[in-house]
Amino acid sequence: MNASRPFKTPTLADVARVAGVSPITASRALANPGLVSAKTIARVREAVEATGYIPNMLAGGLKSTRSMTVACLVPAISVAQFLPTVQSLTDALAAAGYQLVLGQTGYDHAREDALIDTMVARRPDGIVVAGLVHSAAARQKLHRLGIPLVETWDLTEQPVDMLVGFSHQQVGAAVAGFFTRKGWKRVGIATGDDHRASLRRQGFTGAWGREVPVAVGPAPSNMALGRQALSRLIEQEPRLQAVYCSSDQLAQGVVTEALSRGLRVPQDLAVCGFGDAAFASQMEPSLTTVQVDGAAIGERAAALIIGRCKGEDVGESVTDVGFRIVERASTG
Amino acid sequence: MNASRPFKTPTLADVARVAGVSPITASRALANPGLVSAKTIARVREAVEATGYIPNMLAGGLKSTRSMTVACLVPAISVAQFLPTVQSLTDALAAAGYQLVLGQTGYDHAREDALIDTMVARRPDGIVVAGLVHSAAARQKLHRLGIPLVETWDLTEQPVDMLVGFSHQQVGAAVAGFFTRKGWKRVGIATGDDHRASLRRQGFTGAWGREVPVAVGPAPSNMALGRQALSRLIEQEPRLQAVYCSSDQLAQGVVTEALSRGLRVPQDLAVCGFGDAAFASQMEPSLTTVQVDGAAIGERAAALIIGRCKGEDVGESVTDVGFRIVERASTG
DNA sequence: CTGTTAGCGCATTCAC
DNA sequence: GTGAATGCGCTAACAG
Numbered sequence: 050m051n052a053s054r055p056f057k058t059p060t061l062a063d064v065a066r067v068a069g070v071s072p073i074t075a076s077r078a079l080a081n082p083g084l085v086s087a088k089t090i091a092r093v094r095e096a097v098e099a100t101g102y103i104p105n106m107l108a109g110g111l112k113s114t115r116s117m118t119v120a121c122l123v124p125a126i127s128v129a130q131f132l133p134t135v136q137s138l139t140d141a142l143a144a145a146g147y148q149l150v151l152g153q154t155g156y157d158h159a160r161e162d163a164l165i166d167t168m169v170a171r172r173p174d175g176i177v178v179a180g181l182v183h184s185a186a187a188r189q190k191l192h193r194l195g196i197p198l199v200e201t202w203d204l205t206e207q208p209v210d211m212l213v214g215f216s217h218q219q220v221g222a223a224v225a226g227f228f229t230r231k232g233w234k235r236v237g238i239a240t241g242d243d244h245r246a247s248l249r250r251q252g253f254t255g256a257w258g259r260e261v262p263v264a265v266g267p268a269p270s271n272m273a274l275g276r277q278a279l280s281r282l283i284e285q286e287p288r289l290q291a292v293y294c295s296s297d298q299l300a301q302g303v304v305t306e307a308l309s310r311g312l313r314v315p316q317d318l319a320v321c322g323f324g325d326a327a328f329a330s331q332m333e334p335s336l337t338t339v340q341v342d343g344a345a346i347g348e349r350a351a352a353l354i355i356g357r358c359k360g361e362d363v364g365e366s367v368t369d370v371g372f373r374i375v376e377r378a379s380t381g
Numbered sequence: 382m383n384a385s386r387p388f389k390t391p392t393l394a395d396v397a398r399v400a401g402v403s404p405i406t407a408s409r410a411l412a413n414p415g416l417v418s419a420k421t422i423a424r425v426r427e428a429v430e431a432t433g434y435i436p437n438m439l440a441g442g443l444k445s446t447r448s449m450t451v452a453c454l455v456p457a458i459s460v461a462q463f464l465p466t467v468q469s470l471t472d473a474l475a476a477a478g479y480q481l482v483l484g485q486t487g488y489d490h491a492r493e494d495a496l497i498d499t500m501v502a503r504r505p506d507g508i509v510v511a512g513l514v515h516s517a518a519a520r521q522k523l524h525r526l527g528i529p530l531v532e533t534w535d536l537t538e539q540p541v542d543m544l545v546g547f548s549h550q551q552v553g554a555a556v557a558g559f560f561t562r563k564g565w566k567r568v569g570i571a572t573g574d575d576h577r578a579s580l581r582r583q584g585f586t587g588a589w590g591r592e593v594p595v596a597v598g599p600a601p602s603n604m605a606l607g608r609q610a611l612s613r614l615i616e617q618e619p620r621l622q623a624v625y626c627s628s629d630q631l632a633q634g635v636v637t638e639a640l641s642r643g644l645r646v647p648q649d650l651a652v653c654g655f656g657d658a659a660f661a662s663q664m665e666p667s668l669t670t671v672q673v674d675g676a677a678i679g680e681r682a683a684a685l686i687i688g689r690c691k692g693e694d695v696g697e698s699v700t701d702v703g704f705r706i707v708e709r710a711s712t713g
Numbered sequence: 714c715t716g717t718t719a720g721c722g723c724a725t726t727c728a729c
Numbered sequence: 730g731t732g733a734a735t736g737c738g739c740t741a742a743c744a745g
Contacts, residue, residue: 107442126464139485143499327630
């Protein structure tokens with residue numbers, strides 16, 4: 050029985066009345082205690098307790114034009130790759146008093162546009178995008194708005210504002226170089242069809258120097274798609290020696306399918322993933338993969354936005370967090 | 382160069398001026414087109430384009446006392462179990478114009494309390510919690526506030542408000558019954574130390590009738606903890622026949638550790654997980670597990686909150702979404 | 714250190 | 730169908 054619903058929730062004015070001070074003093078006692086005497090602070094605190102006051106940040110934000118929220122756009126929350134970034138971003142922002150507002154674009158540019166509009170309507174103090182902002186219209190709108198914006202998990206010459214990421218082409222090229230040094234000749238690619246995975250694939254084939262068999266599945270990729278991908282690659286190249294996968298989930302599927310076909314990993318087939326998921330080091334055989342510090346991306350993005358909100362000049366910052374290949378048993 | 386930053390973002394008053402109507406007419410043209418003539422609507426729409434107007438929902442919400450946001454509290458976003466729920470919740474809410482504000486409690490009751498306070502300060506139109514609200518103080522506060530609240534992924538006689546979940550004791554008991562019917566005598570449990578996993582463990586041992594070896598690891602559990610858990614269980618009971626795991630990640634670790642010790646699954650050791658993650662059906666052997674429809678939980682939670690916001694009387698609804706054991710190869 | 718004044722941008726209420 | 734007045738709850742800017 051929510052019997053107390055009809056009672057208006059107390060406002061700062063109520064607190065001020067009970068404490069015997071003006072509303073602005075009550076406001077300062079709570080938000081800016083340095084400007085108020087200790088005695089007054091105590092009285093206001095008591096009044097808060099007595100009235101059961103809960104601040105209304107919406108009203109505060111209207112006047113101060115600071116909503117203390119940051120919007121975060123991801124293709125889908127279930128994309129494991131971004132989870133450490135979202136987690137560290139949420140925590141770092143929360144520590145500074147900001148809340149994360151989450152939106153899912155579903156890998157859909159039109160939906161991304163619409164989502165940005167609804168997000169901006171909430172006047173976030175910053176926006177973090179997993180990936181780059183795709184549509185030209187949205188890029189222009191965001192640029193004009195001047196809301197601190199961090200694009201992540203990618204690299205471009207022309208970020209809308211700030212960027213924390215790395216080059217996917219370089220990742221692909223690095224894996225191709227690694228495969229070359231291993232002396233493998235007949236290699237294939239299992240990949241999702243999203244933008245960043247495609248960049249890695251381009252980087253790989255570019256460095257490899259000639260076309261290789263490719264099995265493409267819909268993003269977000271998973272283990273089942275990995276199993277299918279290996280089947281298709283083997284159809285194209287029965288004597289396949291190594292596969293580069295656009296995610297560890299895909300790689301896990303490839304390894305499982307290989308083992309269940311009686312292929313030994315890595316002796317008969319080597320496998321390399323991307324992401325260094327928690328399970329990669331625990332698989333049997335353990336998975337060689339490309340490690341990216343997703344948590345660091347989230348922390349850096351949070352720091353950039355918080356800095357901007359404080360008025361610090363962080364410039365048109367572009368941070369390349371890099372990556373590294375973690376060699377494990379699946380590549381011998 | 383965010384050169385346009387100094388220019389104030391246009392308000393509804395600017396739109397009205399350009400359109401040659403009063404602010405309230407402009408407001409109605411956008412929010413309530415039925416009350417305005419088609420001609421006026423067209424003029425206002427043009428003015429919106431011309432000015433680059435973006436509505437300010439903070440200001441609107443202040444007057445209408447509807448923020449069009451819903452707060453969502455999870456222990457950690459990286460807990461895979463809740464991902465389908467968060468995803469479907471976000472989508473269902475977005476379809477109705479609501480945005481999700483995300484908070485992480487970190488399995489910490491004090492932090493949960495603080496988080497609820499900051500969330501409530503943003504005046505969400507609803508709150509969805511992964512799990513139950515733990516602290517008595519928070520329960521009471523939320524009850525008094527009267528904000529539509531949905532607790533999920535659990536069951537209790539005394540929900541704060543609404544609830545969409547299932548009984549973890551029943552899950553544990555069902556798995557114990559399944560193990561009994563299989564005729565296994567020497568069984569063990571690998572479990573995380575969080576509240577819901579503990580309930581499942583209690584349900585299991587209660588139905589089993591006597592204590593069994595247990596390996597407890599810190600939540601959130603993962604594959605590495607699963608491998609360790611099996612090692613510890615085998616120390617306690619070298620002739621172990623079956624293991625019940627509190628998550629599929631844990632189960633995957635147990636299976637991997639078993640195989641790498643030369644044990645055959647399921648002939649030498651049977652394994653059952655919880656959650657029916659995407660990889661469960663794709664593992665080799667495929668994993669028997671407990672399936673819960675996490676997406677349905679999110680959809681139902683969204684529907685309940687949206688219904689309440691519309692003033693529909695959904696009552697003190699408690700929905701038991703149930704669960705089912707999916708038998709696969711890992712239990713023979 | 715504290716108070717007064719004046720809005721932030723919009724939607725509710727009542728008029729016409 | 731449209732408009733004027735008013736205030737949601739809070740804080741910036743200026744006084745004292």
